Amino acid sequence: MSNRPTPTTRLSSLPEKTSQWFERAAAALLEQLPCRQGCCHCCIGTFPVTILDQQHLQEGLARLPDAQRRAIQQKAQDQVAAIEARFPRLSSSPLLDDWSDHLTEQIGDQFQDLPCPALSSDGSCAVYAFRPLTCRSMGIPPDQNGCVEGACEVQTTVPIIRLSPPFREEEDRLAGEESQQLTALRLKRQCQGEELLLPYAFLPQ
Numbered sequence: 001m002s003n004r005p006t007p008t009t010r011l012s013s014l015p016e017k018t019s020q021w022f023e024r025a026a027a028a029l030l031e032q033l034p035c036r037q038g039c040c041h042c043c044i045g046t047f048p049v050t051i052l053d054q055q056h057l058q059e060g061l062a063r064l065p066d067a068q069r070r071a072i073q074q075k076a077q078d079q080v081a082a083i084e085a086r087f088p089r090l091s092s093s094p095l096l097d098d099w100s101d102h103l104t105e106q107i108g109d110q111f112q113d114l115p116c117p118a119l120s121s122d123g124s125c126a127v128y129a130f131r132p133l134t135c136r137s138m139g140i141p142p143d144q145n146g147c148v149e150g151a152c153e154v155q156t157t158v159p160i161i162r163l164s165p166p167f168r169e170e171e172d173r174l175a176g177e178e179s180q181q182l183t184a185l186r187l188k189r190q191c192q193g194e195e196l197l198l199p200y201a202f203l204p205q
Contacts, residue, residue, distance in 0.1 A: 014133070015133060018136040018137055021170055022139070022140065024167070025167050026139070028163065028164065029140075029141075033139050033140070035139035037124075040119060042139070043123075043135075044112070044116075044119075045113070046199060047197070048096055048196065049132045049134065050132075050133070050178075050182055050194050051185055051189065052181055052182050052194075054201035057127060057130055057202060058205055060118075060129065061127060063130075072127075072202055075117040076117040076201075079117065080200060080203065083111060083197065083199065086107075086110060093192070095193030095194075095195065095196055096197065132198075141162075143162060
């Protein structure tokens with residue numbers, strides 16, 4: 001992956017910790033992951049992110065030149081309009097917490113060709129330093145019930161190696177930290193939920 005975080009002595013933020021975990025996990029897997037600069041396969045398709053991711057993305061958008069920020073927000077708005085035309089319920093609230101997994105998967109299936117609004121024409125991410133947590137950890141083969149699978153279609157062409165237990169334990173700790181931060185942010189905002197589709201996270205607040 002590009003833009004590797006530099007060593008630091010201060011307490012890392014959750015996004016930094018997640019990126020550092022990925023880098024170490026990728027090294028432990030002998031760099032056999034296809035995830036690297038130039039591959040944007042997982043940047044295509046819409047999927048749920050959290051209000052914590054939304055907060056980070058908004059910070060990233062605020063740092064962009066006005067024209068670039070507006071262009072990304074317009075892409076997001078166009079995508080939201082297309083999604084809401086098929087799923088009008090989202091127009092009243094973008095939060096997905098009360099949606100069934102089946103309906104959420106339906107949205108993903110129907111809009112699997114939508115590129116991330118921040119995906120540039122050269123395949124780079126315009127808000128890379130502020131990307132969602134799921135984007136930071138995507139690529140590590142999931143290990144569920146003793147079965148290891150490729151994380152994406154691209155990864156089916158490389159050997160699948162089991163990640164060692166200490167990495168999975170750290171992954172669980174990071175998930176717990178994310179849960180705590182989400183709860184705190186939801187209470188602060190007085191939100192009714194924590195998850196929304198990616199394009200909504202780019203809309204002006």
